[in-house]
Amino acid sequence: MRTPSGAALPLAVLLYALTGHAEPPPQSSAPPPADLPPGVSLSLWKLAVPASAAPTPEKVLLGEKLFNDKRLSVDDTVSCSTCHDEKFGFTDGKPVSEGVKGQKVTRNSPTILNAMFNASQFWDGRASTLEDQAKLPILNPREMGMPNPEAVVVKVKAIPEYVAEFRKVFNREVNYDDLAAAIGAFERTLYSGNARFDRFMLGDAKALTDSERRGWALFNGKGRCNSCHAGNVVNPLFSDQKFHNIGVAAHKQDFVKLARQALKVVRTGDEKQIDELALETNFSELGRFLVTKQENDVGAFKTPTLRNIGITGPYMHDGSLTTLWDVMDHYNKGGVPNPYLDGGMQRLGLTEPEIDDLVAFLFTLTDERFAKLNTKFLAAQRARKNQRPERDTAVALGKKGNLGDLAPNPDLNVKNPADLGVYGTELSVKPASTKKP
Numbered sequence: 001m002r003t004p005s006g007a008a009l010p011l012a013v014l015l016y017a018l019t020g021h022a023e024p025p026p027q028s029s030a031p032p033p034a035d036l037p038p039g040v041s042l043s044l045w046k047l048a049v050p051a052s053a054a055p056t057p058e059k060v061l062l063g064e065k066l067f068n069d070k071r072l073s074v075d076d077t078v079s080c081s082t083c084h085d086e087k088f089g090f091t092d093g094k095p096v097s098e099g100v101k102g103q104k105v106t107r108n109s110p111t112i113l114n115a116m117f118n119a120s121q122f123w124d125g126r127a128s129t130l131e132d133q134a135k136l137p138i139l140n141p142r143e144m145g146m147p148n149p150e151a152v153v154v155k156v157k158a159i160p161e162y163v164a165e166f167r168k169v170f171n172r173e174v175n176y177d178d179l180a181a182a183i184g185a186f187e188r189t190l191y192s193g194n195a196r197f198d199r200f201m202l203g204d205a206k207a208l209t210d211s212e213r214r215g216w217a218l219f220n221g222k223g224r225c226n227s228c229h230a231g232n233v234v235n236p237l238f239s240d241q242k243f244h245n246i247g248v249a250a251h252k253q254d255f256v257k258l259a260r261q262a263l264k265v266v267r268t269g270d271e272k273q274i275d276e277l278a279l280e281t282n283f284s285e286l287g288r289f290l291v292t293k294q295e296n297d298v299g300a301f302k303t304p305t306l307r308n309i310g311i312t313g314p315y316m317h318d319g320s321l322t323t324l325w326d327v328m329d330h331y332n333k334g335g336v337p338n339p340y341l342d343g344g345m346q347r348l349g350l351t352e353p354e355i356d357d358l359v360a361f362l363f364t365l366t367d368e369r370f371a372k373l374n375t376k377f378l379a380a381q382r383a384r385k386n387q388r389p390e391r392d393t394a395v396a397l398g399k400k401g402n403l404g405d406l407a408p409n410p411d412l413n414v415k416n417p418a419d420l421g422v423y424g425t426e427l428s429v430k431p432a433s434t435k436k437p
Helices: 005-018 042-048 057-067 130-139 149-157 160-170 176-187 196-201 210-220 255-265 271-280 282-286 324-332 352-365 368-382
Strands: none
Touching: 057 160, 057 176, 130 149, 130 176, 130 271, 149 160, 149 176, 160 176, 196 352, 210 352, 255 282, 271 282, 324 352, 352 368
16 A cells, blocks of 8 residues: 555654554664565564664674674673574573673573564663663673773774774774664664564465464464564564563562662662663562663563564573473463562463464474574473473463453364464555655
8 A cells, every 4th residue: 555655754653653662763764675584574674773773784794793792891701692692593592691700690681683673672671772772781790891881992992903994884983882883783684584474474374284373373362472472564573562570580579578679779760770780689570660660560571572482592581481381381370470460461271282282383483594493492392391390280270269261262163273363464654754845
């Protein structure tokens, strides 16, 4: 559908709001790649990549070099890629990340595949852009350990190759903002689609097995996964980009007591202070509350994308769930009750075959370039099916406790399961005109 030029900006604003972005859309967007794969939204690209952050080849090359350079850390032992390694789908494959001097942080390393489309960065959304995100780990004492931006610049300036490259790319001396801009440019090349699910949506009926199709139906029905992980052709990330307390860590501490203590500490809103609290202390479990200081954000963390979920475990903000079977068990019993539990959490009543089908579907969301890794990780997770600490069948099936009504079973006998998920058709959205009337 062709959009009248006069309606371009209002439509862009509407799409921006619908996709979870809190900031106004850019006035003009960078030219999108000509070969965006299925599963990567052209509309979202135009809204997410402003012309001022265009990933030019020179900037990307410099950004990739910085991303992989351990000399950005205080003792030359940790780079961005240490926690965002391509062979683990740009995570580190560990429950929680490890920084300089072997120090562990308190949160799991999220994938940066498609991070360019996030409305906010980090599990608690404390950074709004890729550039802001890139700055904080370098300065965190437990991650890369540099004391301040000035020290980073001094260190990078002492490396002759960078002096020349910054001059070539930015036409000026090294500074911290440009360093983050280069890393952000590289990360804007890490978009990911082209999964078997995308081929299925494009009409290849054989792209998914019967089990995976049933899983897709359950995802949109009885499993209630699409309540927070809805996807469509404009926003195909399978995340509402919002923050929810799903009770993952509620059994480890008293949220009320912890929130009262944190309020005494988190008053300035200083980004660096919040970053350190999030990664160094037990306040980390307060999640979004550290950023907003609103009581309804206690224990709330961002809904992660499900793209490439099969290869980016362990799962949840603390990496406490090893397999997707564990994740399904957590949701099946309605999470862990606590005063701030999201109202959408309730038991699901999924049977073992239904859990198997849902997990099978989730593994179809992996980009085909990771197909071998996906197969390997599925086999490894399946081998642990009988080691499931979160499984509580009595609660999940309503034989114990009372956690609400179950969603209806999908009627697979009269309808194609694929039709139970509404995915939609992308409209053409043009960037707003920069011409004066």
